[in-house]
Amino acid sequence: MILSAGTTEELETQKTELNKKVEGMKKDIGDMELTLQKAEQDKQSKDNQIKTLNDEMARQDEAIGEWRQRAWGQRAGHRGLPRGWRVEAVGPG
16 A cells, blocks of 8 residues: 555545554464464474383383393303293294
8 A cells, every 4th residue: 555645534544444454464473473382382292202202212122122131141041031931933834
């Protein structure tokens, strides 16, 4: 909108239109800020989930490593598997 010299009434009309546009833009900015805030919260939540899953995978990797170490130690010492465990041969056919 181009402001032009005119009557007081025309200027008031232009002012009113500009104020409406400004208010609309303020509402849009508020909506965008709210959307951004929700996105940041969602990202933080996802980051926390990823950290929790990574921690769990690390614990499981450690447990597997310990189990393998015990299993290989027992194998070297011919102690066999822990009580109640069975090994079944798997072969072709």
